[in-house]
Amino acid sequence: LLPSAVERVSTMESQSGSASAQIERSRQQHLPNFLQSVNVKYVKLGYHYLVSNGLYLLLVPLIAAASMHLSNLTSEDFLLLWDKLRFNLVAVVLSSTLVVALSTIYFMKRPRPVYLLEFACYKPDSACKCPRERFMEQSTRAGSFTEENLAFQKKILERSGLGQSTYFPEALLSSPPNPCMAEARKEAETVMFGAIDDLLQKTGVKPKDIGILIVNCSLFNPTPSLSAMVVNHYKLRGNIISYNLGGMGCSAGLISIDLAKHLLQVHRNFYALVVSMENITLNWYMGNNRSMLVSNCIFRVGGAAILLTNRRSERRRSKYQLVHTVRTHKGADSRSYGCVFQEEDGAGKIGVALSKDLMAVAGEALKTNITTLGPLVLPMSEQLIFFFTLAMRKVFKMKVKPYIPDFKLAFEHFCIHAGGRAVLDELEKNLALSEWHMEPSRMTLYRFGNTSSSSLWYELGYMEAEGRMRKGDRTWQIAFGSGFKCNSAVWRALRTINPAKEKNPWSEEIHEFPVRVPKVEAVRA
Secondary structure (H helix, E strand, C coil), X not given: CHHHHHHHHHHHHXXXXXXXXXXXXXXXXXXXXXXXXXXXXXXXXXXXXXXXCHHHHHHHHHHHHHHHHHHCCCHHHHHHHHHHHHCCHHHHHHHHHHHHHHHHHHHXXXXXXXXXXXXXXXXXXXXXXXXXXXXXXXXXXXXXXXXXXXXXXXXXXXXXXXXXXXXXXXXXXXXXXXCCHHHHHHHHXXXXXXXXXXXXXXXXXXXXXXXXXXEECCCCCCCCCHHHHHHHHHCCCCCXXXXXXXXXXXXXXXXXXXXXXXXXXXXXXXXXXXXXXXXXXXHCXXXXXXXXXXXXXXXXXXXXXXXXXXXXXXXXXXXXXXXXEEEEEXXXXXXXXXXXXXXXXXXXXXXXXXXXXXXXXXXXXXXXXHHHHHHHHCCHHHHHHHHHHHHHHHCCCCCCCCCCCCHHHCCCEEEECCCCHHHHHHHHHHCCCCHHXXXXXXXXXXXXXXXHHHHHHHHHHHHHHCCCCCCCCEEEEEEEECCCEEEEEEEEECCCCCHHHCCXXXXXXXXXXXXXXCCCCCCXX
């Protein structure tokens, strides 16, 4: 019986051992893979928080130690300190005077804040809507384009990302088209005055109170200038500081903002009116050079008026504060200078030629611009990662992938110039932005087309109409233009924008957006 009992016990032990091994293997098989389950995004956010707030975390023990020391002081200690200060009256007076003097110099020399009081975007009449089919019909009626180039324009339209409700000037929608100086002036007046009227109505500011006027329009520069046209129409004061910027492309709107910012540092308690627009009537290319036909297909009517001020009393009702402007000019490079070029084609017809190098040039300009902007806006965590990565690549010659900073840690919103679908696709990929971040730019391109320098303001209007803007949110506006230029502006929201109280071109139709924009949308015959 003993051997059989021992045999049974050993059998039971072996079975128990095998069962334990199976349970252990089962546990190992079902343990979570922490490398996969831990979201790297949250690790990065934690690192960002730790580095960005490191100084405050170090100050906590110092403040605690100082508080403990002060709590041990008695009234006799304070009386002793007072006696020492009384017997050193000269030193106390000199120190106080120095502190007051330095504080006065600091407050006098620090940059004056620039507030965006309000902005308005022009929305043309529905009679000026230009569906893709109507555009092709007008192009055919013009009688200037070959069948091959009509097919080329149709192909561009189908892939452009433009919808069926963009706007074209009346002169080009008439039959036959009537591009002339009188019609071009009419378009300019309609767009500028429409936006400015809306802006003045919103703010209640009187035209006589405006001290600075800046108008930018790249391709239409009549005499008298567009700025003089505004002065005459609104009877602005005789000593107004006015500028008219021309030939600076789609980034001219941010150049105007930067110019206004510098002028507001010199002139106190001023209002600055900035008007951004483009004129199409005299700039519809009537030839058959394909590099010049692209702009025909994507540019549409639009304009915006922006009211800036440095009056501190206006901060309460202002929407945004201008934080940074960064301008990049690559014109010293011949390839960059010539990638967007207005010239005559072989038949003597004037148009704007777009070079095949445009995307590469834009990429270089963007890289230079964000290299300058990055240290101003990125948290310290991103800057340290970028620095270490750069050092490993340049100093230690290590094969490390270049690190692209995460600008989503610096900004809540992005207004990227709606220059075309290809530009938006590239920026979305290179800056690792989400569809939500790109939505204002894509919907602006779809609804209004490329309105040149004013497109940024239609995008900001989209964000406000959707109720995205919250107090403290930071917005990055970035635009590209001929020359070649890449310009940025950073704004901080001073209050939460209530879409129910806003009136802009999106207000009555924002419920229809966003929409899905197909890669190719056929033009119906």
